[in-house]
Amino acid sequence: MGEPLLVTDNLTKDYGPFRALAGLNLQIAPGEVVGLLGPNGSGKSTALRLLLGFMRPTLGTARIGGFDCWSNGVEARKRVAYLPGELRLYETMTGRRLVNFLGQLRGDPPGPEVDSLARRLDIDIDRPLTHLSSGMKRKVALLTVLTPKVPLIILDEPTNTLDPTMRDELLEQLQMARQRGQAVLFSSHVLQEVEAVCDRVAILRRGELVHLQNMAELREGRNVSARLTGQPPTRGPDGTPLPPGSVANGRLHLSYRGPLPMLLDWLAHQPLADLRVEPQNLMPIYRRFHGTS
Amino acid sequence: MTATLVRKLLRDVRPALLVVCLVLFAFATLWVKIAQRVTSEIAPVFNSVALVFGDKNLFQDLIFKGPGRVSQAALGWGDLNFERPDDFLAMGILHPVVLILALVWSIGRAGGAIAGEIERGTMELLLSQPLPRNRLILAHFLVDLLVLPLICSAYFAGTQFGLYLVGDFVPDYTTLRNLKAPSGQAIALPIPDDPQPLPVNGLAEFWGLLNTVALMFAVSGMTLAISAVGRSRWRTVGYAVLIVVVMFVANTLGQLWEPAAFTRPVTLFFYYQPQKAMLQGNWLTDLGQAWPGAPAVPGVAVLVAVGILGYLSAWRTFVRRDLPAPL
Numbered sequence: 001m002g003e004p005l006l007v008t009d010n011l012t013k014d015y016g017p018f019r020a021l022a023g024l025n026l027q028i029a030p031g032e033v034v035g036l037l038g039p040n041g042s043g044k045s046t047a048l049r050l051l052l053g054f055m056r057p058t059l060g061t062a063r064i065g066g067f068d069c070w071s072n073g074v075e076a077r078k079r080v081a082y083l084p085g086e087l088r089l090y091e092t093m094t095g096r097r098l099v100n101f102l103g104q105l106r107g108d109p110p111g112p113e114v115d116s117l118a119r120r121l122d123i124d125i126d127r128p129l130t131h132l133s134s135g136m137k138r139k140v141a142l143l144t145v146l147t148p149k150v151p152l153i154i155l156d157e158p159t160n161t162l163d164p165t166m167r168d169e170l171l172e173q174l175q176m177a178r179q180r181g182q183a184v185l186f187s188s189h190v191l192q193e194v195e196a197v198c199d200r201v202a203i204l205r206r207g208e209l210v211h212l213q214n215m216a217e218l219r220e221g222r223n224v225s226a227r228l229t230g231q232p233p234t235r236g237p238d239g240t241p242l243p244p245g246s247v248a249n250g251r252l253h254l255s256y257r258g259p260l261p262m263l264l265d266w267l268a269h270q271p272l273a274d275l276r277v278e279p280q281n282l283m284p285i286y287r288r289f290h291g292t293s
Numbered sequence: 294m295t296a297t298l299v300r301k302l303l304r305d306v307r308p309a310l311l312v313v314c315l316v317l318f319a320f321a322t323l324w325v326k327i328a329q330r331v332t333s334e335i336a337p338v339f340n341s342v343a344l345v346f347g348d349k350n351l352f353q354d355l356i357f358k359g360p361g362r363v364s365q366a367a368l369g370w371g372d373l374n375f376e377r378p379d380d381f382l383a384m385g386i387l388h389p390v391v392l393i394l395a396l397v398w399s400i401g402r403a404g405g406a407i408a409g410e411i412e413r414g415t416m417e418l419l420l421s422q423p424l425p426r427n428r429l430i431l432a433h434f435l436v437d438l439l440v441l442p443l444i445c446s447a448y449f450a451g452t453q454f455g456l457y458l459v460g461d462f463v464p465d466y467t468t469l470r471n472l473k474a475p476s477g478q479a480i481a482l483p484i485p486d487d488p489q490p491l492p493v494n495g496l497a498e499f500w501g502l503l504n505t506v507a508l509m510f511a512v513s514g515m516t517l518a519i520s521a522v523g524r525s526r527w528r529t530v531g532y533a534v535l536i537v538v539v540m541f542v543a544n545t546l547g548q549l550w551e552p553a554a555f556t557r558p559v560t561l562f563f564y565y566q567p568q569k570a571m572l573q574g575n576w577l578t579d580l581g582q583a584w585p586g587a588p589a590v591p592g593v594a595v596l597v598a599v600g601i602l603g604y605l606s607a608w609r610t611f612v613r614r615d616l617p618a619p620l
Contacts (some may be wrong), residue, residue: 045618052421054616074423082421086619088414092305104297105422 005030005079005151005183006051010060013046020046022207023060028183030151033174035194036187037282038204039290044187045085046207048156051185052082064152078106081145085156085187087138095125095132095140102144110147117143121169135161146173153177155186159193171197191282201282203289210289213282221280222263224254230271237266255280294424298432303439306402310440313398314447317391321448324385325455325495328378329462332491336376337464341482373568378462378493382452383568386501391448398444399509400533403516406433407611409526414619430608433517437600441509445502452495461490500574501567507596508565512537514603515561521607524617537561547583557583561599564592 004027011024021043028034036044049055051062053073061068067075090098096114103110118125123132123139132140138161145153153174159167174184174197188194194201195215203211232247238258246254252270256263267275343350373380385391407429410416420426466484474480516533523529540560547557557563558580569575570593578595580587 049616049618052417054417054420056613056615074425077421078423080421082417084414084417084421086414086417088619089418090301090415101297101301102418102422105294105419105424107294107423 003030004028006062006064006185008047008051008060008062011047011050011057011062012059013050013055014058020207021050024209026202026209028152028185030183031178031181032199033178033184033197035198035201036185036204037191037194037201037286039189041206042204043207044204045156047204048082048154048185048187051154052080053077079150080152080154081148081150083141083145083155083158085160087141089129089137089141091130092128094128095123095143098129098140099125099144099147103147106148108148114143114147117146121166135163135166138162139166142170142173146177151182153182153184155184157187157189159188159190167193191286195282203286205289211285213285217257218280218282221255221257223278223280224252224256224263224267225276226252226267226270227273228252228271229273233270237263295428295432295435298428299435302432302436306436306440310443313394313444317394317444317448318451318454320390321385321451322455322458324388325382325452326459328381328385329459332376332378332381333462334465334468337466337488338469340376341466341469341484344483378491379497379572380568382493382495382498383501383571385452386448386498386505386567386571391505395444395505395509396512396537399512400516400530400537403433403513404520404530404533405526406517407520407607408523408529409520411524411617411619412526416616417619420616426612427608430517430604430611434604437510437513441506441513444509445506448505449498449502452498456493456495462493463490464488497571501571504565504567504570504593504596507593507600508561510600511561511596511603514600514607516603518603518606518610521610522614554583561596564595566592
């Protein structure tokens, strides 16, 4: 990881006696995509709002590009484009006027790329926003976020109200942002979309960061499930003894992290009746902290 | 950045601004016609009849008795003379239509400036840009500086247009001349043979309207200060209206009831005396009326100072406060 673009240090926010965010320590490098996962009330939006300088931290600091998000919020926000979760736009404006207005406030009026991006997102940016559906409005808002050339994009539940096609398009846009060297921090309830694009995932529970998952490590892992017809193995693909409980009632359950050919070679020597090999996903990890929700 | 915000805010208020300006323009034009009719047609009749009874103020005293005196105090018409066109034009600036429009504009716009923007959720959109919060306050200040004089200019233009339409204020005694006793004989009343046009100085209204601009600015600043702590436009508007109504009642009561007079200087309306600036060129408000021994102070300056204090308070609050999630 290079020099961090975003650093939070013991970032804490209290609303009266209620602690909404408790000592968040997080770093994001340029070009990294990080997801914030957690149910409602877990502190995701509070964390994002602190980064935007909407609120003063009770304790700790957040810095973007070396600038404190509260005391030097303007410099910090020069480096950020933000999509709020509760989307409210100036309804009397057209999409184009909104993009231009926000660009002018940023001191960086958008160029012709707005039109090509609008075509990609399939929106008519010359219609007043009041005439657009909520999904279309969200696309316009995405346009305002994807247009500025900033090092960090922050999105609060960005796929809300998007249809599956547009959700895929958004995720692709985030991948492209990463390729351009932009970092992305986004919150979501949807594990699949987080898995699809994130380099790391932070899981929050009741305001605390309870787990930080490197997705590359997770993607290297596979869950193997098989029904055996003969003598069960005692050692795994890497030659180490299988963990207790891996074989029960003629079934093999194994979590494997290592080269795929080694696994396949090992499986070829087992008495298999059927077999399922799946990439590991976030669900078991998420469930560890949030039950079956 | 500030210019972009100002342009956007001006675009937002454009429809309402147009309506308010048109209403004030039309009202001012109509008020000139009313002024002409009262001062050059009705007042001469009353005066002539009153002179027969030897009491020139007979009708004015009759009108401003009982409830009339309350409305006279409430509207600040106490020192004004219905027979003089300039006095009558000054009453227009103090008229409830003008006052209410001016106050509704100031409270409505400033109430929505911060609390309304938070309530609508668009504040997040603005402040997620690299926009210093004080720029938003500055933009609203600049909009007030542009729009409040414009609103009052519409009234001024309406008066000038009205004066152009109605021409000279020549006392008209036709009704009196045609009056006949039941016997059919003409009634002998003191009617001048060659009535001269009454003096009218419509341009003096400019100075009165400066006072109106100052009042609007004061109310706007005060409301913005409330707006900067709130998150609901209508709650902000409610508080501001309550404060203004209490001030208005206190000022009126203080004029009618001596023991309550001490409250008047803490109301904005005590310093709103456009008629004095317009008719006498007097910009001073005598605090001694309410607080014995206190000096006279320039009323417009007090109103402007209240407005500036409101803006400073809004600025101080807004740059420090947490921005809550939209309702």
